[in-house]
Each structure stands twice: as structure tokens, then as C-alpha cells.
Amino acid sequence: MSADRRILSVLCRALEGTVPQEPDWAALLALANRTLVTPALAAALHGNPAVPDEVQAFLTHIAARTVRRNAMMERQLAEAVQALSSQGVVPMPIKGAVVLAAHPAGGADRLFTDLDLMIAPGQATLAGMILGEIGYRSTAPSAAPATGRNFERSSDAGGLDIHYRLRSFDHWPGFAQLAPFCTEATLHGASVLMPSPSLQAAILIAHDQLQERDYWRGLIDLRHVLDLRALVTATGPLDPATLAALFPGGRARRALATQLLTLRRLFGIEAVPGLETGLRPRLQCARRFRQIGRRRTMRWLTAATLLLDPPAVRPRPDTAQNWRERAQYGKRMFYAPKPNKV
Template sequence: MYIRQIYRRNVLRNDRLAGQLEEAVVAMNGQGVTPVLLKGAATLATAPVERRGVRLMSDLDVMVMPDETERAVAALRAIGYEIHDQAPPESRRWYVELNRSRDVGTIDLQRSAPGPAYLYRGPGDALNHCVPPLLGRGSVYIPTPTYQALILIVHDQFQDHGYWLGDLDLRHLVELRDLNNSVGGLDWKELTSHVSGKLMKNAVETQLLALAELFGVEIPHSLRSRLIPRLQFMRQLMQARFPATRVPFLAMTILDLRNYRREAINHTQTSARRRRLWSMPRGDTLQFLLRAATAVRAGKV
């Protein structure tokens, strides 16, 4: 009875979010902006009505092109939104969080997909991997199921630091399963074609291994058989069962930081610089990881 009541309330909440999303899209369309819906916003726009209450959401992730940001913000402010938070000027990642007192969720406006930009250099422009359906009275772009899967994996593993912390995001694993069950399913060959570098390969295969082992999704053997992803998945299970192991297992993070630095720096540094990539993480990096490893994070195990 309790679970049913939560579900009914979430259906009502997500119905309101869907109306809020359509209103925001129409406003941006009026300024010549066609936004890309990410993560939960994409799910909300494409899920059958009977599945609308499955996902718990607190915001709507919307992406616009860099030259559209001012018009998008102006369009949303014109219908009553106020800026609640935004990226500091020195931030590498631009975002604006907008809200209205009458709404049940905020709008998280972005101009790039989640996670480090270099991880998307393989796929190219996001619009090349989107379809342009209608959303009620508005027009949007929605990533294909395979590109949505890529975005979810990069978000969990890198923007939310799941790869370094050994976290499992069960909500997004459910979404990956549902994407695979959608019409056409996930194209494993296309997904792996987007993977560039050892670090990203390890992270993607770790997520796919969890999807196979915990949700029974049929994943090609070649994508769930390598040693490092299997060790990482074993770490995730151990930490979920025995939370006290989270801090000792942080040592595994240091082992893959070299791959991270190599792949992030290779595009900006000289070859002489590349040969000196290995060093211990900075003290502030270790402190951040330690705080994150011991914090209680909603939806993470």
C-alpha cells in the first residue's frame, strides 16, 4: 500500500513535470531554440504514459547549443523562471539552474552533454545522434537510445565520479535496461564505436557488466569479459555489501588515474609533457574523493 501510494504521487508529480517541460520548450522555440532533452527529460518525453511514474525526478536536464544559451535563458525568464544557481566564470562546464515557486522541479540548462568533453570526441556533434520529434506543441531533439545510453554511462562514471568511487546507480541501470527493451534496443557495435581510450573502455564495460549481472540484460561476451571491468564490478558489490571497504578501495582509483590524465592531456600538451603523466593525485583531489566516498548519496549504493 505504501509503495503504491508513492507511485501514484510520483505519477502526479511527473505529469506536472511533463507539462512544465512542454511549456519551457514552447517558450524556447519562440526564440528560435530547439533544445536537446537529456536523461530524465528524454525519458519523460518518450516513455509510455503507463511508465511515467517509474522514474523519480527532481529536475529537467535540457541542452542547447552554445550560441543559443542567451536566448534560451531569456525565454525561460520571460515565463517566470529565476536563476537559482549557475556555473562560476572560471568553470569549464557551463550550466544554469532555473526555478519557479509553482513548479515541482527545476530546469538544469546546459550546453554540453554531461562529463568531460573529450569523452565525446568520438561521437561528434550531439545533434548527429538525435531525432526531432514533437513534444506536445513544441519541437525538441531527443538522443537515440544508444546515445542516451552513452550519456547515462558517462554521467554516472565520470560526472558523478562513480568510476573512481565504485558506486552503482540503480536508477540509471534500470533506464539502461529499459532503453535496451525499447523498439530497436541498443546497438552494441555503435555504442562501442563511441568509446575512445582505455579509461572510457574500462568504465563503459564496468557499467555493462553490472547491467548484465544485476538485471539479466544480454550483453555481448566481449563487452563483459575483460579483467579490469570485472575487478571494478567486484569492488562495487563488495562496497555495497560492506560499506567500510569504500575507503580502502579508493586505492584502486589511483591505478587508473594515469589513463585519465593521458587521455585528458594528450589533446593539449606536447609529446615531451605526455611522458611525465604519472604522479600521485594532488592533496585536494584525494580529500575530495575521500569526502565523496564517505558521503551518503541518494540513489547510489
């Protein structure tokens, strides 16, 4: 077992509250910091007598800073949904925003970097005007303009991303397609649509596996795996019908199965009991752990995955342009992984 893989295993056990004998605390904390799970580690090891005093002091400091940041993010979320809802725009919190909405006290065990809200495309102009009235300015979008807009204010801890449809999924579902998987709720006195736990999980999985290309590159976003663990632990197994509707088959279903297998391998969590995974997802899951700490191995296995299970490219009339896009997409697969992944 490589040193990086061994440290990941130790970190996962620590995230469950278990402190191994004579751990390499420097390496453990370095990996926790890199994968953005230090707040979760602080919560898991709080008050544990096996943790050295200097490590506990560091974790306590991180937890306190996380509480302050999350309180700022909570106020930002409350102001945004109140402003939108007051003008008839009912937002759907997704990704980290729905976690913050479901646990309004914020807390110290999860770091929030930005806020994501989904709205109906027909309300895009109105939403932009409303956010402008409370001080937001639009920034260059990180995706195609048809999928949403990004906003920011200098006074906030993080940005605010407005989505009209989710390019995380191959079929780019919009507000109308996802609303049936939500329930009407009140958040800080504002009307919102709260995604079901299974929809929350599906969006996280699709974001990492398909949009961020982790399925092909074999990378693990540990913070999001912890989110999945928290969802299943709190609400029980995910709904197979919801997952089947959002991951209808083929590549998407294999990407889903790979992430659920990764959750089971890291934390022993069975998100969908009796899930039929197939050979490819099992191989992809095994590949993820084999390549940890081995950059050259990752490149070779990424190339093999691209050949055997190529990503989707949205259809275009120009076939040559289609292939150029596919080639450019494949080229990006070999860039250095984001610093928050293993």
C-alpha cells in the same frame, strides 16, 4: 553474502515482479526508498496477491503521488520546449527529460527529480531571456558556468538545467557533437532533437560512472540501471558504434564496460552482445557487490582504484595546480556516498 547485498538481490527480483518467500518487507521498502525506485517497485508488484495488503496500500499511495508529480513535470517540460522552440532554440532532452518526453503520459514507474535540456552554446543568452519571460530565474550552477546554467520557479516540482556541453564525458562533447546521434521530432508541438536509445544510455552511464565518480567508488545508482534495462528491453541491444564514439577507449571504455556488466549481473540484460570487457571491468563489477554494506572495504578499494586507474584532470599550464586538483578530486572520493546509491 552480506545482509545489504542480499536485500539488493531480493529487491531486483521484486522489480522483475517476483516476490520471494517471507521477505523482510521493511528492509526491502527502505532500500527501494533510498535508491528512489519505489515507483518502479509499485508498478512491478501491482496486483500481485503475494504482497501483503499494507505493503500494497503503501505502494499504491506512492504510485498515485508519482503520477501527480510526473504530470507536473510533463507540463513544465512542455512549456519550456514550446517557449524555446518558438524562438528558434531547438532543445535536446537528456537524462530523465528524454524518458518523460518519450512517455508523455508520465506514469507511475519512474520518479523524475528535475529536467535537463541541451542547447547550442551560441543560443545560451537567448535561451536565458526566453526562460526568464516565463518566470524562471537563474540559480548558482552546480558545474562550471561554461557547461550550462540552472533555472528554477517556485511553482514547479523540479528545477530546469540547461547544458551547453556534457562534462560527464572526458572530452566534454557539446550540442554539435551529439546532434548526429539524434533525430528531429515534435514534442507538444515544439521541435526537439530526440537522442537515440544508445545516446540516452551513454549519457546515463557517463554521468554515473565518470561525473559522479561511481567507477572509482564502486557505487550503483539503481534507478539509472533500471533506465538502462528499460531502454534495452524496449529497443533492443545498444549500438556499439555509438558507444565506441562516445567512449573512445582507456578509462572511459572500462567505465562503460563496468556499468554494462552491472546491468547484466543485476537483471540478466545483455546490452551489447559479445562485448569485450577485459579483466579490469570484471574486477570492478565484482568489487561493487563485495563492498555493499562495507564502508571500510569501499574506502580501501577506492584508494586502490585511484592509484591504478586515476581520473582525468583537464590540462592546465600550471602543473602544480593540476596535481592539487587531482588531489582534491581524490579526496572527494572518500566522502559518504549519495543516499540514493548502494
